[in-house]
Amino acid sequence: MKRWHLAVAAAIATTALTLTLLVLGTRAGGGNGEVIRIGHTGSPHLAPLLLAVEQGIFEEYGLRVELKQFGSTAEAGYALLAGRVQVAFIEPSTSFRLINVHDQLEIKIAGSINFPFGATLVVRQDLQIRLHDLAGLTVAAASRHCMLLKAFKHDAQRHGLATGEINFVYTAFDTMLPALEAGQVDAILTRSSYALLAQATGHKVLYQNWDVVPDDACCPLYVAQVEYFMLVKNLTSQAVKSLDAALLAASQRPAEETREAVARRTQFPAAVLQGAPLARYFAVGPELERELGDWVWTAN
Amino acid sequence: MDRKLTIQTYQARGLNLVVKELAAFFGGVAKNNFTIEFFTVLVPIMALWEALPRLGVVSPFLVPPPSVVAVTFWELLANHGYLGHIGISLQRFFLGLAVALAAAIPIGILMGWNLFLRRHTLPLFQMLAPIPPPAWVPITIILFGIGLPMQVFLVFLGAFYPVLFNTYQGVKDTEPRYIASARVFGASEFTLIKRVYLPNSLSSIVMGVKVGIALGLVMLVVAEMVGAHSGIGWLLVESKDFFRIDRMVVCMLTLGFIGWFLIEVMKYLETKLALWKVGR
Amino acid sequence: MIAARKITKFFSVINPQGMAEGSTAVLSVSLEIADGEFVAIVGPSGCGKSTFLEILAGLQAPTEGEVYIAGKRVLEPLPSTRREMESYQKKYRFLSPIVNSLFEDIPKFETAMIFQDYAIFPWMTALENVLFTLELRGVARQDRAYRAREYLAMVGLSGEENKYPSQLSGGMRQRVALARALSVEPKIILMDEPFAAVDAFSRHKLQEDLERIWQQTKKTIVFVTHDVDEAVLLSDRVVIFSPQPGTVRNIIDVCLPRPRRYCRDRLQELKDRVMQIYQYDATGEGIEYVI
Numbered sequence: 070m071k072r073w074h075l076a077v078a079a080a081i082a083t084t085a086l087t088l089t090l091l092v093l094g095t096r097a098g099g100g101n102g103e104v105i106r107i108g109h110t111g112s113p114h115l116a117p118l119l120l121a122v123e124q125g126i127f128e129e130y131g132l133r134v135e136l137k138q139f140g141s142t143a144e145a146g147y148a149l150l151a152g153r154v155q156v157a158f159i160e161p162s163t164s165f166r167l168i169n170v171h172d173q174l175e176i177k178i179a180g181s182i183n184f185p186f187g188a189t190l191v192v193r194q195d196l197q198i199r200l201h202d203l204a205g206l207t208v209a210a211a212s213r214h215c216m217l218l219k220a221f222k223h224d225a226q227r228h229g230l231a232t233g234e235i236n237f238v239y240t241a242f243d244t245m246l247p248a249l250e251a252g253q254v255d256a257i258l259t260r261s262s263y264a265l266l267a268q269a270t271g272h273k274v275l276y277q278n279w280d281v282v283p284d285d286a287c288c289p290l291y292v293a294q295v296e297y298f299m300l301v302k303n304l305t306s307q308a309v310k311s312l313d314a315a316l317l318a319a320s321q322r323p324a325e326e327t328r329e330a331v332a333r334r335t336q337f338p339a340a341v342l343q344g345a346p347l348a349r350y351f352a353v354g355p356e357l358e359r360e361l362g363d364w365v366w367t368a369n
Numbered sequence: 370m371d372r373k374l375t376i377q378t379y380q381a382r383g384l385n386l387v388v389k390e391l392a393a394f395f396g397g398v399a400k401n402n403f404t405i406e407f408f409t410v411l412v413p414i415m416a417l418w419e420a421l422p423r424l425g426v427v428s429p430f431l432v433p434p435p436s437v438v439a440v441t442f443w444e445l446l447a448n449h450g451y452l453g454h455i456g457i458s459l460q461r462f463f464l465g466l467a468v469a470l471a472a473a474i475p476i477g478i479l480m481g482w483n484l485f486l487r488r489h490t491l492p493l494f495q496m497l498a499p500i501p502p503p504a505w506v507p508i509t510i511i512l513f514g515i516g517l518p519m520q521v522f523l524v525f526l527g528a529f530y531p532v533l534f535n536t537y538q539g540v541k542d543t544e545p546r547y548i549a550s551a552r553v554f555g556a557s558e559f560t561l562i563k564r565v566y567l568p569n570s571l572s573s574i575v576m577g578v579k580v581g582i583a584l585g586l587v588m589l590v591v592a593e594m595v596g597a598h599s600g601i602g603w604l605l606v607e608s609k610d611f612f613r614i615d616r617m618v619v620c621m622l623t624l625g626f627i628g629w630f631l632i633e634v635m636k637y638l639e640t641k642l643a644l645w646k647v648g649r
Numbered sequence: 650m651i652a653a654r655k656i657t658k659f660f661s662v663i664n665p666q667g668m669a670e671g672s673t674a675v676l677s678v679s680l681e682i683a684d685g686e687f688v689a690i691v692g693p694s695g696c697g698k699s700t701f702l703e704i705l706a707g708l709q710a711p712t713e714g715e716v717y718i719a720g721k722r723v724l725e726p727l728p729s730t731r732r733e734m735e736s737y738q739k740k741y742r743f744l745s746p747i748v749n750s751l752f753e754d755i756p757k758f759e760t761a762m763i764f765q766d767y768a769i770f771p772w773m774t775a776l777e778n779v780l781f782t783l784e785l786r787g788v789a790r791q792d793r794a795y796r797a798r799e800y801l802a803m804v805g806l807s808g809e810e811n812k813y814p815s816q817l818s819g820g821m822r823q824r825v826a827l828a829r830a831l832s833v834e835p836k837i838i839l840m841d842e843p844f845a846a847v848d849a850f851s852r853h854k855l856q857e858d859l860e861r862i863w864q865q866t867k868k869t870i871v872f873v874t875h876d877v878d879e880a881v882l883l884s885d886r887v888v889i890f891s892p893q894p895g896t897v898r899n900i901i902d903v904c905l906p907r908p909r910r911y912c913r914d915r916l917q918e919l920k921d922r923v924m925q926i927y928q929y930d931a932t933g934e935g936i937e938y939v940i
Contacts (some may be wrong), residue, residue: 151431483744553761
């Protein structure tokens with residue numbers, strides 16, 4: 070080994086160490102007085118979070134909070150992994166993937182934001198039709214045995230509407246709206262939370278049923294209601310408890326204020342919000358705790 | 370020119386030739402790439418890569434160490450049909466490359482051979498070529514939908530222009546004296562192309578194919594990331610959605626290895642073709 | 650055999666005023682070469698002798714004048730008026746007139762040409778080079794190899810058939826070029842400064858071999874060179890070219906018996922005569938031989 074070989078090796082080692090120290094420096098603990106960064110995607114279903122920031126509710130509970138918006142929840146998940154945010158609001162399926170792979174990382178579920186479940190049929194905006202004109206059109210549903218589909222067919226029968234001539238295609242909930250936009254389907258039968266998003270781009274609601282109780286493989290109990298799980302990493306107990314309390318308080322505020330906050334903080338049209346229910350924050354309840362096991366955050 | 374060979378000796382000679390060529394190829398690769406200087410740089414980097422995540426200096430979930438990557442690679446091979454994904458990616462790549470070569474080399478030769486043809490076609494190609502191939506993706510999806518034709522078309526787009534321009538330049542730059550010599554002896558244009566232009570421009574063509582391979586691989590990954598349900602590019606994006614960074618690293622390294630290997634093959638072909646240039 | 654009548658080559662460019670500008674490479678050169686003659690064309694570099702040779706070979710079209718080889722015209726001259734030029738360009742816009750044909754090899758039995766450099770194909774071995782010309786000539790496949798070896802032996806390259814030109818010396822490469830030219834069995838061989846890039850020892854040997862081959866095969870040879878010694882040594886007639894514009898200044902007969910290496914003094918005499926003509930043209934001195 071010549072001397073300059075050693076010099077090259079030393080240079081590489083120094084560079085690597087410098088880079089890692091830089092990376093380390095971007096981490097934070099979220100302890101007393103430090104800023105807690107929260108990652109989110111700017112969806113209107115994050116109403117409690119948006120209201121809490123608008124009205125300074127976090128400060129009332131002794132927290133300094135900074136919101137970071139991401140294009141998708143997967144990006145928010147990676148930011149959480151890398152430590153760039155300490156809290157992230159992520160959809161259930163993505164949350165499970167994240168925690169599944171990195172269970173040594175102590176990413177835990179500390180709460181959830183729920184939206185009332187319900188079946189809604191949204192039709193594409195350029196089709197000026199009524200419920201009875203659905204024969205021959207293509208409608209997307211989650212699966213053949215979906216509760217929503219059963220509810221819809223039951224109600225349709227009661228009103229004398231034949232569903233046999235409707236062309237059903239089966240696809241996952243989150244691909245329904247893009248398919249509707251692209252014109253691949255004419256209408257979608259989906260959860261009300263997605264329906265609200267569809268309405269924002271101008272599509273029309275033809276049917277809505279809030280009494281559907283989700284409880285099967287297609288729409289399992291806890292997943293159906295949850296829009297976003299609140300995932301935390303590297304936060305002190307105190308911080309998590311304060312977050313929890315702040316968001317609960319935000320959920321109790323009057324609907325008008327919440328709607329205004331959402332309209333101000335997102336591009337969502339206020340008119341669509343008027344007739345719709347709002348998302349609310351819930352701490353992890355006993356049923357969820359039973360299902361999720363040790364993925365739930367506990368104070369220690 | 371002894372043509373009195375029996376079938377067996379011809380086959381034996383063929384097999385011997387293949388073995389000899391393979392040995393020469395791998396020997397050359399080992400000698401040129403795996404030098405002591407390379408290991409001087411590689412070993413410290415690998416050591417750091419292994420040590421830093423294990424020591425917790427960087428998060429082992431963001432930077433998986435080589436041992437974890439190796440285990441993941443093995444697991445993908447054994448349980449998840451990784452070979453199948455590699456096979457399908459290579460299939461798409463070679464199809465696109467074949468179409469590109471079949472189109473670009475004849476067109477390039479014709480363009481280099483004849484001024485009239487060149488004047489009519491070169492401006493068009495020169496205007497279309499600078500469009501970066503990834504910019505073609507949305508239109509390709511609209512026209513071809515998602516599936517094999519779209520992927521092959523994108524790989525073709527990546528590989529076509531480098532091969533075309535290098536072929537055309539190589540043919541155009543043939544020494545005029547060779548052409549004049551052949552013409553004086555009465556050669557037709559077809560003979561001229563086959564026996565004079567083509568051998569002379571082979572090294573340019575090989576160089577063009579090298580660049581075409583590199584760009585074709587890029588387009589393969591792009592095509593698989595946005596429009597496929599299998600293949601290494603698709604696995605890369607799937608792993609990202611499932612937060613499996615170790616699998617992403619495996620995919621990246623596989624793609625890098627494929628590209629490196631293909632270029633080594635082309636470099637070997639180049640040395641074989643340049644035999645008659647030795648000594649100049 | 651070869652009859653060149655008033656060959657003029659004018660490289661022109663049409664300037665914006667519609668006038669032709671350019672240089673005259675060859676001006677009104679007429680030359681008649683009989684069968685079996687060895688004619689040397691001498692002149693300094695750039696005096697148009699190479700251009701003249703290429704016109705004889707049919708690789709360039711003359712601006713004026715015609716070349717007849719064995720009674721057949723080689724290439725029509727370029728048109729002189731603008732209208733004719735336009736229709737000429739239209740006719741030849743796809744393939745130039747010096748092209749033989751698209752798919753069929755047309756064997757040429759009259760002329761063969763050897764260049765100074767890049768004479769043979771470097772991607773083929775010596776043997777393959779000769780096989781190539783034999784194939785162009787239309788020789789049957791079985792006979793090609795045998796014939797090729799014959800021609801290579803004729804130029805003295807018996808052991809070197811399978812070497813690539815990059816492995817051969819300059820002199821040997823020119824021998825291969827000569828073998829190629831001979832393999833077509835032409836009536837005329839045109840040579841453009843073939844030995845200029847060869848070292849002095851090989852050149853001497855090559856000159857001897859060329860003379861021997863010429864005497865054996867009795868072909869017509871037109872030999873362009875800038876070396877007056879060589880011209881006087883080898884040829885029956887020396888055509889003196891002068892530059893700017895290229896014209897035939899004089900033609901000197903060399904009536905010495907062969908082999909000429911025994912006539913050193915007479916050769917030197919002839920050489921001096923040629924050089925004095927050039928000196929007279931350049932400076933106006935040396936009026937001993939006035940033309």
